Amino acid sequence: MLDSKIPSGPLEQKWTDYKGHVKLVNPANKRKLEVIVVGTGLAGASAAASLGELGYKVKAFCFQDSPRRAHSIAAQGGINAAKNYQNDGDSIFRLFYDTVKGGDYRAREANVHRLAEVSVNIIDQCVAQGVPFARDYGGLLNNRSFGGTQVKRTFYAAGQTGQQLLIGAYQALERQVALGNVKMYSRHEMLDVVIIEGKARGIICRNLVTGELEKHFGHAVLLCTGGYGNVFYLSTNAMGSNVTAAWKAHKKGAFFGNPCFTQIHPTCIPVSGDHQSKLTLMSESLRNDGRIWVPKQKGDKRKANDIPEEERDYYLERRYPAFGNLVPRDVASRAAKERCDAGYGVGTTGQAVYLDFKYNLINKYGRAEANKLGIDNPDTETLIRLGKEVVKEEYGNLFDMYEKITGENPYEVPMRIYPAVHYTMGGLWVDYELMTNVKGLYCLGEANFSDHGANRLGASALMQGLADGYFVIPYTIGNYLADEIATKPIPTDHPAFIETEKQVAGRIDTLMSIKGKQTVESFHKRLGKIMWEKCGMARNEQGLKEAIVEIQQLKKEFWSDVKIPGSINEMNPELDKAGRVADFIELGELMCKDALNRNESCGGHFREESQTEEGEAKRDDANYSYVAAWEYKGDSNWELHQEQLTFEVAKPTQRSYK
């Protein structure tokens, strides 16, 4: 039933062959075809701009006040590409291989290889748009390294790479808006997909300023609506990031792939109290130069700088000598949890480890600068001063951010960090063409499940979002739309539009009429707590079963006691939030169900029942080498479909970073 439509032929030829044979739509016909793009982050903005350039009539939607605000803007560290500018042995094959291995052999080879192929075009495209990547003194592009790799292939713009890439895509999008090829709808939230004769033909959305519902037709609909990490309440995602668009599509028939695959990022600023509304990431790039440690002595209450070198346990370097501080995220997160659970954590809560820059600030940067300046036998103070300048240029904004939040100066004392929810590898199931199992309904970027398997490598989400939007969808959508040129735009008074709008309005009415006692926020917090404790960094059968029961109860309580102020036909952020939290609750249940079904550990999914003697994740390829694609069958009811994964080139082995 699940056809992934992977082209035949050798792995490295598939995408070239596909492009050579895919159906085309001629320019005159493109003008008659309308495409709806929901979401204008990296994936959506790049798709909307590129499709507009090709001549399609595009309508694009986002819930913020401008496409430039999408959550992609917050990405810090960088974007991968197999350029091999550093001559350190990188290649398309290596990027492909690292990504499949990093994902713990739960991604599709063909998709990942295509991603690695187009990665090089992304950098060229972005530079042509004026994205100001970091450069070295010769004027050429600079690179840094990221976790899970041994080459330097990450392009960056200080700690603001996502911002610069999004501004590039945003500008390309605004240019198409100016040319009249794209019509932009900001402060609009999609609340349902309209399906006519088995094909996605439009959306219902709410104008967030007036509260009015609107109906929009499209020959195809693209969801580029980002990840669902906020199901945990606390995450590094922006406050508005949500699953609603994907969830509505799921309830209309689109399968949800690997929902339990969540990435917990090892380096975030720890929680400081109950008031906490979100968590802040400290980019993985910091692990290039920061060394992670805890005291060797349990419950050591001394200040970090008072603990002598020999009493520090650099546990990642100790456990994983080959990759050291640059092990993949899932491995680093679990190692931090292990130390804290064992009583070695630092800070007031004991839920933190140190990320320390002193060593490299002095020995790597300080010395290099001193050498450049010809200073013989520099003293420590000089080294620190020189090193600081370099560190400031590389990570200045991150250090400032840390200081603003914690009130501590990370140039002087080590950062305190702890893992936090960051990214969701799961998402709507899509085939090789990025189409869901609903015809004409596509899903791009973090919202789909496709390329990262059970764990995403750092700097690969930006790459995937832009690959999907700039270089994949412009080709694959033609293969569908070529057969749609005879379809006239369907007027939005078609019964399917009217009926769907009625359902959406009905749900809003129900929410508003509950008039209970508990706030939306309080439900969201409770859901987050269940998810973090029972479906977070470590999961087990009993906990997951309990979580499912608790979430079902929470859902009942929500629908009988939620309190939403204001009214329907006006701006009402609490109502918007209520709709999102209601969807998160349903998603949470499915995530637990998926985690329960997958009785193996892989990547970010750690089932306590399935680990090696050393406490590493143990995969079970014989039984779980598949994508779990869930079909919605009504309230708390799902059917599992399996897409078997086959590995012809990157043969699965137990991952080792030792």
Added chain:
Amino acid sequence: MEQYSMNLTLKVWRQKNSAERGSFETYPVKNISSEMSFLEMIDVLNEELIRDGKDPIAFDHDCREGICGMCSMYINGRPHGPWQNNTVCQLHMRAYKDGDTIVIEPWRANAFPVIKDLMVDRSSFDRIIQAGGYISVNTGSPVDANAIPVEKDMADAAFAAAACIGCGACVAACKNSSAMLFLSAKVTHLALLPQGHPERRTRAMNMVAQMDKEGFGACTNTGACEAVCPKGISIENIARLNREYMMAGLASDK
């Protein structure tokens, strides 16, 4: 840093929608921790308002990391509050002490009409970008990225200008409600890079024309914008914009 707790008085601008007139409302808030962010303090107040059956305060925010440019509060007469190089979402309550009164207003400018309470409509910024804030290159196969070397200093300067988050604090701080700092940051970013050169002449002209059309005021060089800009965008960019604009004027005269 020692954590402490405080009680505060907030005077907040409340306005139902763009058509109705607004006014200040006073709210006491209690037991605010110095470790909270400013927006978390507003969250606490909003939760109370909702429980009391009142309308919570509407305000824009999303990333809460100082990068999306969405948050926008005018606090005690200063956009984004008292800290230098900072957005309001990054402002933390240790900036205040027990007993303080805090006055909170929306950005005020003709080109930024209030939508509700502290939320304003900044779509005029998008239209300024539409007028020319881009490099006209379609998705396709441009030259290899390293085929266009850019002097490091130039690249760094372009990056510094490109760091603008489009928040509009510069407009809110300016007595003329001028958008020159925002506009000049974009013109500088693109003018400093070789890729941006072909469209230099039209870009500045068209963007300035759009700015005027949107109802932003003229720049009289008071520098209030630079002082409040969370990203440290320098007023030198405005001088560059003026040069670009003059160059464009000369070229079109011939």
